[in-house]
Amino acid sequence: MSHSLSPLNQPRNTAVGPAAARRPGAPQLTNPALDYTYDGSFEGLLSVLFQIYDRKAAPNSIQPVGAVQGGLFVQPVEVDTDETAAARVWDGLLRYMDKDARTRLFHVFLSEQPDRELLLFRYADLAMRAGRDISEHYADDNVRRVQRLAQQMYREKHRMEAFVRFEKTQDGLFHATIDPDFDVLPLIAPHFTKRYADQRWLIFDKRRRYGLYYDLTRTDVVEFESAAPQRNTSVSATVLDEREPLFKLLWQSYFDHVNIPERKNMKLHRRHMPLRYWRYLSEKQPREQPFRPIQNKRPVQPGGPALGASTAAGE
Numbered sequence: 001m002s003h004s005l006s007p008l009n010q011p012r013n014t015a016v017g018p019a020a021a022r023r024p025g026a027p028q029l030t031n032p033a034l035d036y037t038y039d040g041s042f043e044g045l046l047s048v049l050f051q052i053y054d055r056k057a058a059p060n061s062i063q064p065v066g067a068v069q070g071g072l073f074v075q076p077v078e079v080d081t082d083e084t085a086a087a088r089v090w091d092g093l094l095r096y097m098d099k100d101a102r103t104r105l106f107h108v109f110l111s112e113q114p115d116r117e118l119l120l121f122r123y124a125d126l127a128m129r130a131g132r133d134i135s136e137h138y139a140d141d142n143v144r145r146v147q148r149l150a151q152q153m154y155r156e157k158h159r160m161e162a163f164v165r166f167e168k169t170q171d172g173l174f175h176a177t178i179d180p181d182f183d184v185l186p187l188i189a190p191h192f193t194k195r196y197a198d199q200r201w202l203i204f205d206k207r208r209r210y211g212l213y214y215d216l217t218r219t220d221v222v223e224f225e226s227a228a229p230q231r232n233t234s235v236s237a238t239v240l241d242e243r244e245p246l247f248k249l250l251w252q253s254y255f256d257h258v259n260i261p262e263r264k265n266m267k268l269h270r271r272h273m274p275l276r277y278w279r280y281l282s283e284k285q286p287r288e289q290p291f292r293p294i295q296n297k298r299p300v301q302p303g304g305p306a307l308g309a310s311t312a313a314g315e
Helices: 042-055 083-095 099-110 116-130 141-163 185-195 244-258 266-272 275-280
Strands: 031-038 057-064 174-178 201-205 210-214 219-223
Touching: 031 042, 042 057, 042 083, 042 099, 042 116, 057 116, 083 099, 099 116, 099 141, 099 185, 116 141, 141 185, 185 201, 185 210, 185 219
Parallel strands: 031 057, 174 201
Antiparallel strands: 201 210, 210 219
């Protein structure tokens, strides 16, 4: 499966604004329904949508090639990815929805829901039949699901941006391993590219076996091939920078000292930082040395000398 950092992997300029007025609807799908397959990419799915209306045949199913489950007498139509057709569909959607609504369709695709392809077709078809934006038409189940999945994707994106922790290797590369519920790497790429523009880094999604690599110039998608699944994807201690254990200890010490035990609220803590993220957080790992309160601070008694001031007895 190919991965894109953005829909169609490039910005598209269009003079068409948000669809406020009713537009001409989509052609009627009058031919018998078909089963469609594609290469699993977003551009491939847009190519399928183009073929649906070109053939005037609604989909019984839309499945990636490797996941096709057809019947004995069913011969699915395999649609090759066509960049021109995909761009035409992607730009054409702006006739019926604004850019935010169109972006939500890309987010739903990244959610990896089993029926995401049919869901996106139904949403796009409903918008084209209506001839206008339907993002607030919550009476429709497809609209509600698209909105809900887009919200879940936004939360996962925000958490990944907050909870990613890097480890520095001997060659100066900052490495982080994540295992998100959704395919959010294309969504977090702009954040990390902007925030860590002065260092080389790699964020690896161990569930989907691909990552983002920034080389101080650009961020690229990198894929990892392996004969068998690997359970342990952490960086070996032998390739880490010799100062990395110190960095980890300092990070843990910082969190220990800013913690206020009297205000501890684990229920609220788990709500904002779910347990499934803890395995990647340095501050949540076992302490290599016990926490000790800072010893160089003394309370100032009312009317007493200020910290650091000498006493008359000591002079």
